[in-house]
Amino acid sequence: MARRDALWVCALALAAAGCGGADGPAARGQQVYLAQCIACHNLDPTREGTVGPAIKGSSRELLEAKVLGGTYPPGYAPKRDTAVMQPLPQLAPAIPDLATYLE
Numbered sequence: 001m002a003r004r005d006a007l008w009v010c011a012l013a014l015a016a017a018g019c020g021g022a023d024g025p026a027a028r029g030q031q032v033y034l035a036q037c038i039a040c041h042n043l044d045p046t047r048e049g050t051v052g053p054a055i056k057g058s059s060r061e062l063l064e065a066k067v068l069g070g071t072y073p074p075g076y077a078p079k080r081d082t083a084v085m086q087p088l089p090q091l092a093p094a095i096p097d098l099a100t101y102l103e
């Protein structure tokens, strides 16, 4: 089974019973992602979402700027020139886990 398929199974299983390694940073980041981001971004972060772009590979610096402040790191070329996404500053403690999940 490809790793991506395994992640899918894991994502679906999380809601029920959790997956092996559910305490790790990537698993915690995935839980935050599923709870806070997939209304707009794809369940699979390598793909375009209904509203937001693919965000797999986003750096911690980018996540801090965009998720917490609604901005971008200096010199970063955004994937979209819109400003639809509202900042979610309450997620500050979850940024390291999100970055691990998306790296």
Ligand code: HEC
Pocket: 032, 033, 036, 037, 038, 039, 040, 041, 051, 052, 053, 054, 055, 058, 062, 063, 066, 067, 077, 078, 079, 080, 081, 082, 083, 084, 085, 086, 088, 091, 098
């Ligand atoms: C209300 C819909 C919505 C939600 C919820 C949302 N986003 Fe977004 N996101 C967008 C849209 C739309 C963009 C494109 C830029 C814009 O219009 O703000 C974007 C852009 C981004 C970018 C910048 C991509 C790039 O490289 O230019 C990152 C990173 C990102 N989102 C991460 C997240 C994370 C992580 C979450 C959950 C914590 C999240 N977003 C929740 C809609 C959303």
